[in-house]
Amino acid sequence: MQASRARLFxxxxxxxxxxxxxxxxxxxxxxxxxxxxxALVKGPSETPYEGGVFQLAFAVPEQxxxxxxxxxxxxxxxxxxxxxKTGEICLDILKTAWSPAWTLQSVCRAIIALMAHPEADxxxxxxxxxxxxxxDLRGYQSMARMYTKLAAMPKKG
Amino acid sequence: xxxxxxxxDSEEDFMSDRDSVGNDDVEDDDSLExxxxxxxxxxxxxxxxxxxxxxxxxxxxxRVMELLNLSEQHARTLLIYHRWDVEKVFAVFVExxxxxxxxxxxxxxxxxxxxxxPAAMTCEVCMEDIPKHKATTMDCGHCFxxxxxxxxxxxxxxxxxxxxxxxxxxxxxxxxxxxxxRNLVSARDADLAERFERFLLESYIEDNxxxxxxxSVPHCGNAIRVEDxxxxxxxxxxxxxxxxxxxxxxxxxxxxxxxxxxxxxxxDESETVNWITVNTKSCPKCHKNVEKNGGCNLVSCxxxxxxxxxxxxxxxxDHTWTSIAGHSCGRFKDDQEAQAERAKRDLYRYMHYHNRxxxxxxxxxxxxxxxETIQSQISTLEDQESxxxxxxxxxxxxxxxxxxxxxxxxxxxxxxxxxxEDLFGDEMTPAEREIKQNLFEDQQQQLEVNVEKLSxxxxxxxxxxxxxxxxxxxxxxxxxxxxxxxxxxxxxxCIENDLLGSLQLATHxxxxxxxxxxxxxxxxxxxxxxxxxxxxxxxxxxxxxxxVGGTVEVGRSSSSSPDFESGCPSRKRAxxxxxxxxxxxxxxxxxxxxxS
Numbered sequence: 036m037q038a039s040r041a042r043l044f045x046x047x048x049x050x051x052x053x054x055x056x057x058x059x060x061x062x063x064x065x066x067x068x069x070x071x072x073x074a075l076v077k078g079p080s081e082t083p084y085e086g087g088v089f090q091l092a093f094a095v096p097e098q099x100x101x102x103x104x105x106x107x108x109x110x111x112x113x114x115x116x117x118x119x120k121t122g123e124i125c126l127d128i129l130k131t132a133w134s135p136a137w138t139l140q141s142v143c144r145a146i147i148a149l150m151a152h153p154e155a156d157x158x159x160x161x162x163x164x165x166x167x168x169x170x171d172l173r174g175y176q177s178m179a180r181m182y183t184k185l186a187a188m189p190k191k192g
Numbered sequence: 193x194x195x196x197x198x199x200x201d202s203e204e205d206f207m208s209d210r211d212s213v214g215n216d217d218v219e220d221d222d223s224l225e226x227x228x229x230x231x232x233x234x235x236x237x238x239x240x241x242x243x244x245x246x247x248x249x250x251x252x253x254x255r256v257m258e259l260l261n262l263s264e265q266h267a268r269t270l271l272i273y274h275r276w277d278v279e280k281v282f283a284v285f286v287e288x289x290x291x292x293x294x295x296x297x298x299x300x301x302x303x304x305x306x307x308x309x310p311a312a313m314t315c316e317v318c319m320e321d322i323p324k325h326k327a328t329t330m331d332c333g334h335c336f337x338x339x340x341x342x343x344x345x346x347x348x349x350x351x352x353x354x355x356x357x358x359x360x361x362x363x364x365x366x367x368x369x370x371x372x373x374r375n376l377v378s379a380r381d382a383d384l385a386e387r388f389e390r391f392l393l394e395s396y397i398e399d400n401x402x403x404x405x406x407x408s409v410p411h412c413g414n415a416i417r418v419e420d421x422x423x424x425x426x427x428x429x430x431x432x433x434x435x436x437x438x439x440x441x442x443x444x445x446x447x448x449x450x451x452x453x454x455x456x457x458x459x460d461e462s463e464t465v466n467w468i469t470v471n472t473k474s475c476p477k478c479h480k481n482v483e484k485n486g487g488c489n490l491v492s493c494x495x496x497x498x499x500x501x502x503x504x505x506x507x508x509x510d511h512t513w514t515s516i517a518g519h520s521c522g523r524f525k526d527d528q529e530a531q532a533e534r535a536k537r538d539l540y541r542y543m544h545y546h547n548r549x550x551x552x553x554x555x556x557x558x559x560x561x562x563x564e565t566i567q568s569q570i571s572t573l574e575d576q577e578s579x580x581x582x583x584x585x586x587x588x589x590x591x592x593x594x595x596x597x598x599x600x601x602x603x604x605x606x607x608x609x610x611x612x613e614d615l616f617g618d619e620m621t622p623a624e625r626e627i628k629q630n631l632f633e634d635q636q637q638q639l640e641v642n643v644e645k646l647s648x649x650x651x652x653x654x655x656x657x658x659x660x661x662x663x664x665x666x667x668x669x670x671x672x673x674x675x676x677x678x679x680x681x682x683x684x685x686c687i688e689n690d691l692l693g694s695l696q697l698a699t700h701x702x703x704x705x706x707x708x709x710x711x712x713x714x715x716x717x718x719x720x721x722x723x724x725x726x727x728x729x730x731x732x733x734x735x736x737x738x739x740v741g742g743t744v745e746v747g748r749s750s751s752s753s754p755d756f757e758s759g760c761p762s763r764k765r766a767x768x769x770x771x772x773x774x775x776x777x778x779x780x781x782x783x784x785x786x787x788s
Contacts, residue, residue, distance in 0.1 A: 038318060038339070038340075038343060041318065041320075042317070042318050042319060045318075045319040045320075046319070049319075098343075098347055100317055100318075101317075101340075101343055101344050101347040102347065128362075132362075132363065134360055134361055134362035134363070134364075135316075135317040135336075135340065135344060135360045136316045136317060136360060136361055136362055137362065
């Protein structure tokens with residue numbers, strides 16, 4: 036309990052210091068609860084998510100960092116490894132391959148990497164996975180772009 | 193001819209018993225005490241108790257340690273990874289080499305590259321600056337602070353991961369050093385450290401194909417190891433008999449799948465429910481189940497409510513043969529009738545087999561009482577002046593009855609699935625099925641007839657009979673026992689070869705027929721150990737027994753199974769005789785026994 040608090044506090048300070056260094060990630064801690072965090076990540080360039088800003092919610096367990104934080108997308112996203120309804124993310128480092136040496140910041144980086152490199156063979160979103168697996172890259176990209184425009188970009192006017 | 197073969201089998205048994213006298217006495221005496229064992233044989237199954245768990249795995253550990261020149265903990269890691277299959281470890285070693293073998297299992301040998309860290313370092317987990325003496329470096333070279341390591345170990349042990357605690361660094365698959373885990377955890381939580389130890393020890397049971405926990409409830413704490421054949425039935429020292437392959441009660445000649453299905457079927461009485469749903473409709477007013485026994489589709493319940501049989505809706509009583517006034521649901525009904533017919537047939541079929549299965553199980557229970565009756569009769573007889581001194585033929589006959597009764601009762605669920613369509617619908621044409629069914633039922637019937645005869649003979653009041661009559665009954669009993677044993681054997685052969693053996697699509701295997709009943713697992717030898725005090729205590733115990741081996745006193749001096757001592761004195765008497773006469777099996781024809 037104390038350990039996780041201390042570690043999160045350290046991470047908080049680190050985030051404040053690194054804010055400028057990584058403009059793609061904006062990690063914010065809840066004002067009242069250090070175990071709740073949100074992050075805004077920019078969709079990586081040259082992907083259908085480019086130009087979108089996606090919000091992630093972190094729920095940090097008391098055993099952190101020995102157990103991984105639970106992360107999900109709050110912004111709707113069309114991606115094979117993200118559940119379309121709940122925003123749950125299928126990423127090995129958030130499950131079995133978690134290492135206590137990871138930080139919330141590095142988890143965000145891993146999620147950006149996942150957006151750029153979808154893993155069509157272990158899909159949480161089967162429609163999206165099937166498009167990719169059947170080789171319909173164009174279909175996948177246009178769907179993903181459409182949802183990026185609809186959900187992850189500021190509305191004009 | 194068959195009898196002859198049987199005799200020669202048993203003689204071999206004697207020989208092997210003789211050879212092993214002096215080593216196996218402890219187990220042999222125990223098994224003589226046991227109810228279903230007639231003669232003692234060297235058992236291929238072993239009981240592993242809480243105390244002998246360490247000894248049981250020592251041999252496997254030692255082999256790996258010696259061949260690969262490893263420490264015990266690394267040998268354990270390797271064996272856990274390969275599910276305690278020593279041959280597999282060696283095969284991988286030969287095939288892929290030492291480096292890959294180690295890498296797969298997560299063993300890293302002491303890394304000489306460890307750079308001597310400065311006096312203080314930053315632990316990457318808690319991000320604190322830690323003085324060097326409060327940090328630990330694993331063999332893989334990753335260094336974190338002791339506090340974080342301890343937390344990590346506690347989390348992993350609580351998650352049940354004791355056997356494979358990996359390093360905390362990302363993508364590092366190295367297994368943490370047992371000794372470090374032990375030291376750090378015991379400093380924080382001694383109970384948990386003990387749990388860690390036990391998990392490591394019990395890995396030998398949990399992760400091992402050849403070892404299973406005894407399924408007794410409440411648990412006796414033992415596990416059973418089989419040496420070669422996984423499809424077998426075994427008896428634990430606690431007295432529970434079970435199928436090693438599926439851990440449920442001993443059920444041969446049923447296969448494990450058949451038995452699982454049968455138990456489930458009997459439990460939810462699914463056939464009855466099935467029949468009710470297909471053949472009855474519940475009354476829309478009183479909700480009783482109503483079966484239509486004829487007539488048109490306007491059905492009236494005993495409560496007086498009339499309703500339409502086709503849709504189940506309440507109606508008025510005004511109707512003709514084809515229609516009900518003011519009601520139309522116009523449904524097509526052919527399909528339903530066929531369904532009802534099928535359900536009815538399935539139910540009758542199930543009832544047929546279930547009734548017989550139940551009848552034999554019930555007889556088995558009733559006959560268990562016979563055991564006490566017969567034993568009291570024997571003790572009366574032993575006190576009488578008579579030519580007979582040995583009555584083990586009587587207990588042997590009784591044991592034969594129990595054994596064959598079991599076989600008989602389990603043969604019904606077997607037949608239910610073997611000749612039904614649930615499991616093997618596509619395997620046989622109806623004609624083939626009929627031939628096979630006749631073949632099997634013929635054998636089953638013969639067995640049934642003889643078992644009933646045996647049961648009747650055993651109902652006699654032996655203590656009231658004169659010697660001539662006794663002699664005659666003894667012959668009858670022995671003959672019946674031999675016949676039944678042969679019949680059981682050939683029924684198993686028929687099942688294994690002609691029925692299950694000829695299946696193309698599915699594989700079902702059953703435990704082989706053991707003429708002498710379910711094999712009793714023997715205690716593990718603990719000669720060569722100097723470990724804990726409890727083990728050495730066991731050792732002395734068995735060496736005492738060994739020195740007096742072969743005499744009557746052995747059974748009494750071995751304290752390992754007090755439960756069996758509580759048996760009737762006459763049985764002990766029988767044992768004494770048996771030992772004196774070199775363990776004869778009274779299922780043999782009389783001539784053979786007389787000779788010995």
